[in-house]
Amino acid sequence: MSGTRISATLVIDENRAIACAACGYALGPAGGPWKDAARLDERPMQGAGGAPYSNAERVLLRRFLCPGCGALLDTECALAGDPFLTDIVKV
Amino acid sequence: MDPITFSIIRHRLFRVIDEAVITLKHVSGSAITNEGHDLMVSLYRADGSLLMGGVGFLHHLTSAAEACKAVIRRFEGDIGEGDVFLTNCPYTAALHTSDIYLVAPIHHEGRLVAWSACFVHVYDIGAMVPGGFSPESRDIFTEGFSSPGIRLVEGGTMRRDVMDTLLNMVRAPEMVALDLSSMIAANNVARERMVALIEKYGADPVDRACAALVDQSETLFRKRLRELPDGRWESRQYFDIEGETCKVLLAMTKEGDALTFDFTGSSPQSHHGINCTYWASWGGFFAPLFPLLCYDITWNDGVLRPIRMIAPEGSVVNCTRPAPVSLATVGAIQSVNNAACTCIAKMLSASESYAKEATAVWHGSHFAIFMFGLNQRRQEAIGILTETFGGAGGARTWADGIDVGGEIPNPIGRMANVETTEATFPVRYLFRRATPDTGGPGRWRGGNGIEFALVQHDSPEGGINYVVSGKGTEFSMSEGLGGGYAGAPCAYRWVHNNAAREAGRNVNPYPTSLDAMTGEAETISWGVFPLKGEDALYVRSDGGGGFGDPLEREPARVLADIEAGMVSEGVAASVYGVVTAAGAVDETATRERRKALREARLATPMAAE
Numbered sequence: 044m045s046g047t048r049i050s051a052t053l054v055i056d057e058n059r060a061i062a063c064a065a066c067g068y069a070l071g072p073a074g075g076p077w078k079d080a081a082r083l084d085e086r087p088m089q090g091a092g093g094a095p096y097s098n099a100e101r102v103l104l105r106r107f108l109c110p111g112c113g114a115l116l117d118t119e120c121a122l123a124g125d126p127f128l129t130d131i132v133k134v
Numbered sequence: 135m136d137p138i139t140f141s142i143i144r145h146r147l148f149r150v151i152d153e154a155v156i157t158l159k160h161v162s163g164s165a166i167t168n169e170g171h172d173l174m175v176s177l178y179r180a181d182g183s184l185l186m187g188g189v190g191f192l193h194h195l196t197s198a199a200e201a202c203k204a205v206i207r208r209f210e211g212d213i214g215e216g217d218v219f220l221t222n223c224p225y226t227a228a229l230h231t232s233d234i235y236l237v238a239p240i241h242h243e244g245r246l247v248a249w250s251a252c253f254v255h256v257y258d259i260g261a262m263v264p265g266g267f268s269p270e271s272r273d274i275f276t277e278g279f280s281s282p283g284i285r286l287v288e289g290g291t292m293r294r295d296v297m298d299t300l301l302n303m304v305r306a307p308e309m310v311a312l313d314l315s316s317m318i319a320a321n322n323v324a325r326e327r328m329v330a331l332i333e334k335y336g337a338d339p340v341d342r343a344c345a346a347l348v349d350q351s352e353t354l355f356r357k358r359l360r361e362l363p364d365g366r367w368e369s370r371q372y373f374d375i376e377g378e379t380c381k382v383l384l385a386m387t388k389e390g391d392a393l394t395f396d397f398t399g400s401s402p403q404s405h406h407g408i409n410c411t412y413w414a415s416w417g418g419f420f421a422p423l424f425p426l427l428c429y430d431i432t433w434n435d436g437v438l439r440p441i442r443m444i445a446p447e448g449s450v451v452n453c454t455r456p457a458p459v460s461l462a463t464v465g466a467i468q469s470v471n472n473a474a475c476t477c478i479a480k481m482l483s484a485s486e487s488y489a490k491e492a493t494a495v496w497h498g499s500h501f502a503i504f505m506f507g508l509n510q511r512r513q514e515a516i517g518i519l520t521e522t523f524g525g526a527g528g529a530r531t532w533a534d535g536i537d538v539g540g541e542i543p544n545p546i547g548r549m550a551n552v553e554t555t556e557a558t559f560p561v562r563y564l565f566r567r568a569t570p571d572t573g574g575p576g577r578w579r580g581g582n583g584i585e586f587a588l589v590q591h592d593s594p595e596g597g598i599n600y601v602v603s604g605k606g607t608e609f610s611m612s613e614g615l616g617g618g619y620a621g622a623p624c625a626y627r628w629v630h631n632n633a634a635r636e637a638g639r640n641v642n643p644y645p646t647s648l649d650a651m652t653g654e655a656e657t658i659s660w661g662v663f664p665l666k667g668e669d670a671l672y673v674r675s676d677g678g679g680g681f682g683d684p685l686e687r688e689p690a691r692v693l694a695d696i697e698a699g700m701v702s703e704g705v706a707a708s709v710y711g712v713v714t715a716a717g718a719v720d721e722t723a724t725r726e727r728r729k730a731l732r733e734a735r736l737a738t739p740m741a742a743e
Contacts, residue, residue, distance in 0.1 A: 051616025083741035093571030095622035099608035113735035115617035115683035132365035
């Protein structure tokens with residue numbers, strides 16, 4: 044997928060949309076937040092990466108996924124109810 | 135000035151610091167200094183601003199500048215040749231009371247031309263708990279000796295009254311005296327070499343070169359910033375202390391050639407000593423900024439000029455006196471390090487040119503365990519277990535994180551050999567190794583952390599005590615990047631073999647894993663605990679953050695990790711989608727497994743729902 048890179052997994056496409064770098068799925072206009080337009084797999088961090096992930100039950104692993112191809116776009120360690128982290132890149 | 139002379143002077147300044155660090159290590163007698171390299175030596179301009187930052191713990195480079203400036207303000211008109219000043223007040227400049235700054239003016243022909251400054255984490259500072267990390271302190275007044283500025287050496291002569299007063303307030307005064315002597319020696323060498331430099335090239339040329347060096351750093355750093363995209367990046371760090379959850383929130387904004395670090399929204403200051411002061415936060419984000427953004431730029435005041443910080447007063451990142459701060463370095467400062475690392479890495483990731491410089495977080499918890507008590511020679515032994523400096527590398531955008539690979543804030547940190555620790559403390563290691571599955575999964579895996587276990591050995595008192603300041607047990611603190619998972623959290627267990635023995639059970643004296651231990655393994659995370667009789671202490675540190683999607687990792691790399699004992703077969707299948715059989719990747723099963731995992735992803739709800 045061509046475009047202007049804004050993160051390890053996202054680009055700005057020719058339509059000035061934030062898009063998945065793997066498949067080109069558009070996630071919203073450039074310069075804005077994009078996570079609401081992604082799929083979200085929110086699960087306990089406990090056990091998420093194997094037995095040493097002995098995190099407290101309340102700690103969540105958020106996985107933001109491309110609705111087009113399932114690529115993993117970003118992760119967050121979060122408590123329930125805490126807002127998504129927002130990254131805005133001006134290009 | 136001709137560029138060759140400028141370069142020679144610049145290089146000589148580097149070497150002045152190098153030689154001062156070597157001197158400091160030669161004189162110091164503690165493992166935390168010599169093995170852990172919990173030290174710093176840097177040079178400062180006559181006004182106290184940073185001229186040439188050295189290696190060691192990088193968050194001290196800017197804080198020591200504030201120490202110089204505080205001494206200049208306090209002793210204005212009364213700063214003499216051969217003086218050495220001490221400050222360790224966190225509300226003046228220091229990070230916590232244990233990290234003493236000794237700052238020394240450098241004169242040439244009677245004129246103050248520069249400063250040298252250094253720090254070590256001294257053997258003891260007279261806090262409630264030996265070693266300086268004082269979990270039960272609820273204010274600065276119980277965290278030991280603290281001075282906003284005092285003259286320790288006057289005109290080249292030690293002020294015995296001051297030295298003796300200080301040593302009268304600490305445990306193991308002979309070791310603290312050695313720590314202070316090591317810093318005096320380092321400052322002496324820095325002064326002598328600077329004076330030699332000035333005498334060779336002249337005071338004015340050296341001064342012009344120093345000014346030009348600072349301007350050069352500013353110019354180069356602003357140019358770098360202009361090459362990076364504008365934007366605003368957020369990161370969040372949680373840490374848990376005794377049922378209390380603190381957050382450090384950071385929004386980093388880059389516009390043109392300026393950066394703003396805004397910690398608005400971070401938790402109010404805690405009654406536990408994990409807070410940090412304003413200048414500690416300021417230094418905290420420079421620790422990753424220097425190596426990640428200025429790896430080819432001289433670390434000095436020119437790098438500071440494009441930076442602004444917003445840190446709400448009364449918060450965990452800008453606490454107000456008399457809030458306790460004895461654990462700041464492994465507390466809020468470390469979280470500032472981590473949060474800044476993540477934001478800077480995201481910014482770098484947004485650039486085609488600089489993406490290769492991005493990294494997930496290294497060694498996010500910076501677990502720390504101090505031990506104290508009588509050793510096998512009946513000497514008072516106090517010190518940190520240097521595994522804390524072993525760390526775990528965060529994954530880069532092009533390579534795995536390094537297993538037990540150190541940390542970003544201290545490029546020269548390292549941990550001691552098992553034998554060094556066993557010679558210092560009355561303990562015996564049961565095992566020590568990298569821990570599988572602790573590095574954050576990703577296309578590039580985070581470095582695994584370390585696990586080890588100790589029992590007392592040959593102790594004249596039947597054992598020793600240890601201090602656990604264990605944040606990072608509930609939360610993963612080494613954030614991943616670009617879809618990589620955060621590293622696994624820490625774990626601390628007090629293994630009750632004494633109780634098992636009393637209950638009539640046989641105690642395994644040589645277990646090689648936590649599972650093989652006999653007694654009940656009690657989870658601990660904060661406070662002072664005994665290591666007596668047959669009881670054991672088990673520690674597992676956190677892993678580094680991963681980078682990228684684990685399903686994109688080359689199956690051959692996952693297989694290599696399995697063979698090396700760094701990743702389990704279970705995680706290989708469940709997280710990486712790699713199925714192995716008979717020591718090889720099952721290509722068909724792996725393809726099907728990864729397809730199924732991707733389909734499962736596409737069945738998850740939209741985030742907005």
